[in-house]
Amino acid sequence: MPEPVISLDSVSKEFPTDPPVRALSDVSLMVDPADYLAIIGPSGSGKSTLLNVLGLLDKPSSGSYLLDGIETTELRDGERTKLRGSRIGFVFQSFHLLSHRSVAENVMLAEVYRSGAAKRERKGRRDRALRALDRVGLSHRVDFLPDRLSGGERQRAAIARALMGGPSLLLCDEPTGNLDSRNTDAVLDLFDDLRDQGLTIVVITHETEVSGRAKRRVRITDGILVEE
């Protein structure tokens, strides 16, 4: 059996507000390589907190989280940042493309902070970005500024950025939230292709159309995770 990409064991997250808020409660979750998982739930259910924990943007209060077999809860801030940069590709609802940089430059940005981005790695960076853009079908838009792209194209550019460097996990937060139905379909088709190529995808969504395309669904309600 291959090692799971994500292994959450009894993870809880509490925020020290008054009164304290328990956003995640005893969550356990295994995601294997090439899984396509949708995490669904109403707003305020703990979806975003779970995404932040999975993306190493936030630390759980208790429990353990293994990413590619690496225990992450004991890691220092800098080590978690390195792991995040090298193993996780993020796709956000509002794309987060830098408006004054070309599509290719936005994609290349993914390699800038990679640990040991030495001369050797700088070389060929643009070629790698062009290949990533080719994978998402944006070869004809490489030198465009993001403002001149359609919503679907922007999201595909953001996906190309997430694919740079071959991450273990594509973590998507409401990836179609700002897209019309035609562009939504295009992005979901792309996710299908990427999964078929062996990429592990976790999508957080409240849209049934998106969750319906995933191979596996979990529902989170009041911080409690239930497999559907």
Next chain:
Amino acid sequence: MHLRDLLNEAMAGMLARPVRTALTTLGTVLGITTLVVTLGIAATAGNQIVGRFDELTATTITVEVPDDGKAVIEWDAIDQVTRLRGVTTAAAVAETKQSANLSVRSSKLVDPTRVTDQTLTVVAASPSLPQAVKGSMVEGRFFDQGHLTRKDKVVVVGEQAAKMLGITRLEGAPAVFIGKHAYTVIGILGAMKRERNLSTAVMVPPTIGRQFGLKDVTRVLINTSLGAADLIARQAPLALSPGNESLLQVISPQSPTRARDGVQNDVNSLFLILGLVSLVVGAVGIANVTLVTVMERVTEIGLRRSLGAARRHIAAQFLLESTLTGLTGGVIGASFGVVAIVAVSAAKQWTPVLDLRLAVVAPLAGAVVGLLAGLYPSLRAARMEPVDALR
């Protein structure tokens, strides 16, 4: 993170909002321009003041021979000094305590009614004396090498001495008696700008001076071109008396550099304060705009953190952006400053004085201002939690 990547990201950040960056640099531009103009104009004007008002004192050197007899300057050593680059004229003078009180009397033929017995100073001088004292002949001529060679018994009297002796015209070759011997007066020297006491003296050729005990040179008068006095003051003793140079006493003018520094200090302090105030204002401007930029770019910071940027990468990028902004302001300010100095100098027909070090120090000062101004905003950016930044 590669240094070139960091530089690329910082440059891209700066150029993303070119108008804002240009306005932000304005404060530094003003501050650095003021500083460069202040230092440059003060140096230029200072130099000009020295040149205009102090030309006489800044170009005269007197070398005195101590009367202990240890050092000797030969009369023909004057030629060695005159050859030095920067020396315009030089003359040797011999004068002793005895020669300062000699009885001089004009011939009764000049004016039989007048009492013409005077106690005057007699000095021996080389033929170049009129030029060395910047004087001119009121009547007649000064003695020359020919008089010396022939050992002619001739004298030149100072303008005041001539009046005291009742000599007004030289037709008829009036004579004066120094002691018992008679000498023909061939000229009256006046309008001296230095050594004005020679106006009441009787000047004799060195060959005649020996008769009054004026054997050795006691004083050498040197005039230099503007700016050469310091150098000549160091070189002259060696040229005059090789081997005894340290025994000679050189009286040189106050160094022009010191005079100029004095002028500069007065002008500078006020304008330097103005320049520094402008720089502080510029720094506050950069700090403010960088802080606003950090707040505006919160999601960008979050994105970079999600892509693997460590806190130090975020801090370094914003710090470099503000430093580059300051550096740009410094470069532009230094350029404006230099242009202003040259323009003012051209308008006033002055020689612009530009310290080359300013061309390096001024932009650096701008960069340091930017660096300091960016410290707080950069730390704010680095402290941001990625979760909060992406929310």
